[in-house]
Amino acid sequence: MTRNMDGPHHIRQRLRALFRANDPEAIAQVAARVGLSAEELRTYAESPRQYSFDGLAGCVVRKTTKRTGTLVGLYQAEQAGMDPEAGAWVTVCEVHHTCVNHSILSAARSHLPDPTMWCEECRQTISDGDR
Numbered sequence: 001m002t003r004n005m006d007g008p009h010h011i012r013q014r015l016r017a018l019f020r021a022n023d024p025e026a027i028a029q030v031a032a033r034v035g036l037s038a039e040e041l042r043t044y045a046e047s048p049r050q051y052s053f054d055g056l057a058g059c060v061v062r063k064t065t066k067r068t069g070t071l072v073g074l075y076q077a078e079q080a081g082m083d084p085e086a087g088a089w090v091t092v093c094e095v096h097h098t099c100v101n102h103s104i105l106s107a108a109r110s111h112l113p114d115p116t117m118w119c120e121e122c123r124q125t126i127s128d129g130d131r
Contacts, residue, residue: 015045096121
């Protein structure tokens with residue numbers, strides 16, 4: 001499987017590297033090629049990645065879990081209009097509307113496969129099924 005190295009995230013990475021190299025001539029050439037000023041190009045390069053999986057603002061990913069069969073999502077809190085004060089990343093049980101904030105993306109991702117660890121209603125559903 002090959003990865004698309006021309007997506008917006010990779011383009012931003014390459015532009016950041018170009019600005020770190022501090023080569024005004026190369027920066028001016030790229031800016032001219034895309035029809036932006038060097039400052040507009042820098043603003044784009046330094047802007048945060050925008051998430052919109054399934055067309056939802058701030059959504060990084062949504063999937064149905066094997067453990068419970070419920071739909072869960074991972075969101076960038078501020079972009080999704082959620083409170084980022086408890087953490088920039090939010091795991092959400094889309095069925096029971098339970099949300100848990102996390103300070104780092106990898107922690108949020110690790111919580112997605114098993115919502116019984118953070119959604120009381122999912123936990124109850126599983127325990128009721130075990131009886």
